[in-house]
Amino acid sequence: MTATPKLKLVSAEITREPAVGLPVLTVSLDAMHFGDKTVLGAIDLKLAPRETVAITGPSGVGKTTLMRIIAGLEHRFLGHVRRPEKLAMVFQEPTLMRWRTVAENLAITLGLTLPQIEIALEEVGLVGRGSAFPDQLSLGQQRRLSLARAFAGKPQLLLMDEPFVSLDAQLSDEMMTLFERLRDNHPVATLMVTHAIPEAERLATRILELSGQPAQLKPRGS
Numbered sequence: 001m002t003a004t005p006k007l008k009l010v011s012a013e014i015t016r017e018p019a020v021g022l023p024v025l026t027v028s029l030d031a032m033h034f035g036d037k038t039v040l041g042a043i044d045l046k047l048a049p050r051e052t053v054a055i056t057g058p059s060g061v062g063k064t065t066l067m068r069i070i071a072g073l074e075h076r077f078l079g080h081v082r083r084p085e086k087l088a089m090v091f092q093e094p095t096l097m098r099w100r101t102v103a104e105n106l107a108i109t110l111g112l113t114l115p116q117i118e119i120a121l122e123e124v125g126l127v128g129r130g131s132a133f134p135d136q137l138s139l140g141q142q143r144r145l146s147l148a149r150a151f152a153g154k155p156q157l158l159l160m161d162e163p164f165v166s167l168d169a170q171l172s173d174e175m176m177t178l179f180e181r182l183r184d185n186h187p188v189a190t191l192m193v194t195h196a197i198p199e200a201e202r203l204a205t206r207i208l209e210l211s212g213q214p215a216q217l218k219p220r221g222s
């Protein structure tokens with residue numbers, strides 16, 4: 001006889017639908033457990049088209065876990081996530097294929113044609129670097145390539161987890177300016193995790209704070 005599990009821990013539902021006339025993202029989370037520990041409590045979050053929302057909060061509170069749930073990378077949650085089909089992610093470290101050229105990094109993941117690759121590289125100041133390998137680029141150029149790749153897929157929702165962390169002040173400012181320009185040119189809603197309040201204040205239309213245990217999401221300062 002097959003043993004029946006005592007407790008059903010997994011109940012995740014993800015719906016994909018176009019964002020016409022609707023929020024781009026709707027999160028209605030009841031809870032998220034890692035073993036005995038309830039990391040996230042009840043969380044409701046909606047993102048309007050073209051909105052940029054920043055999530056801040058102490059280390060270990062569950063920010064990355066929430067982003068992974070929204071991205072569809074983590075399924076062990078109770079609740080419901082409605083997200084668009086076209087989604088892009090930018091992580092702390094650029095997740096580039098080091099054994100492929102810059103152009104191939106864009107072509108393989110996104111299926112871009114050569115002219116589209118040239119436009120994407122031009123947008124982020126990497127004209128003429130299509131045949132270089134990621135390790136031949138500076139850290140700033142690698143980050144710019146990551147942003148180019150994220151935007152070139154024309155996502156409806158962009159998820160960024162500490163995208164400008166560990167950059168010096170000048171490079172961080174350069175990357176934020178680039179992000180602002182790309183966001184102006186592409187109709188995308190962005191959800192970003194950051195520890196840097198000045199970064200959140202500069203880029204976000206709304207700042208939310210994840211805090212407590214289990215963690216909950218509240219407007220910052222409320």
Ligand SMILES: Nc1ncnc2c1ncn2[C@@H]1O[C@H](COP(=O)(O)OP(=O)(O)OP(=O)(O)O)[C@@H](O)[C@H]1O
Nearest residue numbers: 034035039057058059060061062063064065066195
């Ligand atoms: N796969 C996992 N299995 C068990 N526990 C996990 C797992 N991933 C994360 N955790 C735990 O869940 C909690 C939230 O982690 P998470 O990485 O989401 O926090 P965070 O807010 O993003 O932290 P930081 O700001 O330091 O990146 C932490 O206590 C962490 O140890």
